[in-house]
Amino acid sequence: MSAVRGAISAAVKRERAVIDFEAAGGDPAAIPGVSAFFFFFGNDAAPDDVPEPPKKPKPKAEVPAPETLSRDDVTPPPRKKRQQPESGFSARIRDVVERLSKTHARTGRANAKTLTQMRAVVDLFCEITGVDDVRDVRQQHLALFISTLDSLPPTYRRSEAEREKPITDIIADAEASGVPIGLSVATVNRNLVHIGKVLKAAQAEGLRVDSSLNPSLLRRFSKRAAKDEREAFTPDDVKRIFEAPVWTGSKTAKRRRDPGTVVVKDWLYWIPLIAAYSGARREEICGLETADVSEVDGVAVLLIRPNARRGLKNPQSERTVPIHSHVLELGFLDFVEAQRTAGHKDLFHDLKRKSANSQIGDSMDYLWRHIQADRLGAQPKKTFHSFRHYAVQGLRSESDVEKHVRAELFGHLVGDIEDDRYGGRAPIAALRAAVEALPRVF
Structure with a gap:
C-alpha cells in the first residue's frame, strides 16, 4: 500500500513539474518519458528527470518594410565552404538562366523574345540585389527587387545615354526630374514569373534553393479589368x-x-x-x-x-x-x-x-x-x-x-x-x- 502511495506521490510531483514547464513556455512533448501512459509508466522518475523552465527565446530581428529595403539590409552573410558540391551544376543565377534558355529553345516552350526578356530580368535582379548565387536568394531580395521596380521610370534604359547607367543613378535622375515612376502591374508580374521559373529550374537541378521563397506573394493586382x-x-x-x-x-x-x-x-x-x-x-x-x-x-x-x-x-x-x-x-x-x-x-x-x-x-x-x-x-x-x-x-x-x-x-x-x-x-x-x-x- 505504501508503494502505491509513493508511486502516486511521485506521479503528482512529476505532473506539477510538467505543468510548470509548460507555463514557462516549454513543450511538454519534448520531456523524456511524457506520454499518454504517464501515470503507469512514468512513476519511477527520479528528481533529476524534472525539467528546468526553458529560457525565453531572444526576439528575432525585424525585416525592414519593402520601401526601406536596401542591399545592406538583405544580403546574407558569406556562406560556409561546402566540403562536397551539392549538384553538378553551377549555382550562378545567370548560368541557371542559360541552361533553362537552352532547354526552352530546344523544346519550343518559349520563343526568342521571351528568353531575351528572362535574361534581362535576371540581369536586373542581380544588379539590384547584388546576389549572384541562386542559393543565396531570400524573400527579402525579391521584395527589394519589386520595391525598386516601383521607383523606376517606365522608359528606363531605352535611350542610348541610359544603357550603361547604374539603376541607382536612373532612379535618382527620375526623382530629380519628377517624371512618372513605377512599372506597370503586368510588367511587375511578368518579372516575378521569370524569377520564379529560374528558381524552380535551379531546384530541379538539385541546387539548394531556399524552400521558403514565394515570388507569388509579391504579385500585383490591378483595379482595372484586363479589357480596360x-x-x-x-x-x-x-x-x-x-x-x-x-x-x-x-x-x-x-x-x-x-x-x-x-x-x-x-x-x-x-x-x-x-x-x-x-x-x-x-x-x-x-x-x-x-x-x-x-x-x-x-x-x-x-x-x-x-x-x-x-x-x-x-x-x-x-x-x-x-x-x-x-x-x-x-x-x-x-x-x-x-x-x-x-x-x-x-x-x-x-x-x-x-x-x-x-x-x-x-x-x-x-x-x-x-x-x-x-x-x-x-x-x-x-x-x-x-x-x-x-x-x-x-x-x-x-x-x-x-x-x-x-x-x-x-x-x-x-x-x-x-x-x-x-x-x-x-x-x-x-x-x-x-x-x-x-x-x-x-
Missing part, C-alpha cells in the same frame, strides 16, 4: 485615321503627315491596313517574311508563324489569316512580289530593330503615334493595339461568325477544352467570310 487596359478604336476613329495623308496623298515621300498628292505604298501604308482588316498584333505583321504571304485553297493568306525574324506570343498565335479583299484591290500582292523580285526576305525590310532587346514594331512607333494624334487627338488608352480590339469587337457583333472561328482568326483559345484540344481547324472559307465581315475603312 487598352481601348478599341471605334469605327469612326478608324475612318478618321485612314483619311490621313499617308492614304489620301502626302506632300512628299518623307513628309507623310502633310497633305499632298504623293501616295507611297510602303510599310507605313500597309501595316495599319492589315491590322484593321485582320486584328493581328503589331509584331506579327511587322515581322512577316515574303514567304509568309501564300495561298490556301485559292485564297490569299498571311501565315502567322514563327520565323527567323521574330517568334510568336504563344502556341495558339500560329494561324492562317485570309487577306481582306480591299487590301488585295489596293495592290498588296504586287507589293509582295516586288519585294521578292528585289531579293528581300523580310516583307517590310525597311523596319529594323533599334536594339537587340527591342521589337521590330518599335521602329514605327514614333511616326505612328504622331499620325494617330493628328487624327484623334490625345487618347492615351488608344494605341496601335487598339486595331486588334476594334477587329475583335467588330466580329463579336456579327452573329454569323462563330466563336471558334473568331478565336482561330485572332489566335485565341476558345476556353472550352473540347474545342481547344479536340476541335479541328476552321475551313479557310469560314475564316475568309469572317475577315470580309469587317467593314471597309475607306
Whole structure:
C-alpha cells in the first residue's frame, strides 16, 4: 500500500513539474518519458528527470518594410565552404538562366523574345540585389527587387545615354526630374514569373534553393479589368485615321503627315491596313517574311508563324489569316512580289530593330503615334493595339461568325477544352467570310 502511495506521490510531483514547464513556455512533448501512459509508466522518475523552465527565446530581428529595403539590409552573410558540391551544376543565377534558355529553345516552350526578356530580368535582379548565387536568394531580395521596380521610370534604359547607367543613378535622375515612376502591374508580374521559373529550374537541378521563397506573394493586382487596359478604336476613329495623308496623298515621300498628292505604298501604308482588316498584333505583321504571304485553297493568306525574324506570343498565335479583299484591290500582292523580285526576305525590310532587346514594331512607333494624334487627338488608352480590339469587337457583333472561328482568326483559345484540344481547324472559307465581315475603312 505504501508503494502505491509513493508511486502516486511521485506521479503528482512529476505532473506539477510538467505543468510548470509548460507555463514557462516549454513543450511538454519534448520531456523524456511524457506520454499518454504517464501515470503507469512514468512513476519511477527520479528528481533529476524534472525539467528546468526553458529560457525565453531572444526576439528575432525585424525585416525592414519593402520601401526601406536596401542591399545592406538583405544580403546574407558569406556562406560556409561546402566540403562536397551539392549538384553538378553551377549555382550562378545567370548560368541557371542559360541552361533553362537552352532547354526552352530546344523544346519550343518559349520563343526568342521571351528568353531575351528572362535574361534581362535576371540581369536586373542581380544588379539590384547584388546576389549572384541562386542559393543565396531570400524573400527579402525579391521584395527589394519589386520595391525598386516601383521607383523606376517606365522608359528606363531605352535611350542610348541610359544603357550603361547604374539603376541607382536612373532612379535618382527620375526623382530629380519628377517624371512618372513605377512599372506597370503586368510588367511587375511578368518579372516575378521569370524569377520564379529560374528558381524552380535551379531546384530541379538539385541546387539548394531556399524552400521558403514565394515570388507569388509579391504579385500585383490591378483595379482595372484586363479589357480596360487598352481601348478599341471605334469605327469612326478608324475612318478618321485612314483619311490621313499617308492614304489620301502626302506632300512628299518623307513628309507623310502633310497633305499632298504623293501616295507611297510602303510599310507605313500597309501595316495599319492589315491590322484593321485582320486584328493581328503589331509584331506579327511587322515581322512577316515574303514567304509568309501564300495561298490556301485559292485564297490569299498571311501565315502567322514563327520565323527567323521574330517568334510568336504563344502556341495558339500560329494561324492562317485570309487577306481582306480591299487590301488585295489596293495592290498588296504586287507589293509582295516586288519585294521578292528585289531579293528581300523580310516583307517590310525597311523596319529594323533599334536594339537587340527591342521589337521590330518599335521602329514605327514614333511616326505612328504622331499620325494617330493628328487624327484623334490625345487618347492615351488608344494605341496601335487598339486595331486588334476594334477587329475583335467588330466580329463579336456579327452573329454569323462563330466563336471558334473568331478565336482561330485572332489566335485565341476558345476556353472550352473540347474545342481547344479536340476541335479541328476552321475551313479557310469560314475564316475568309469572317475577315470580309469587317467593314471597309475607306
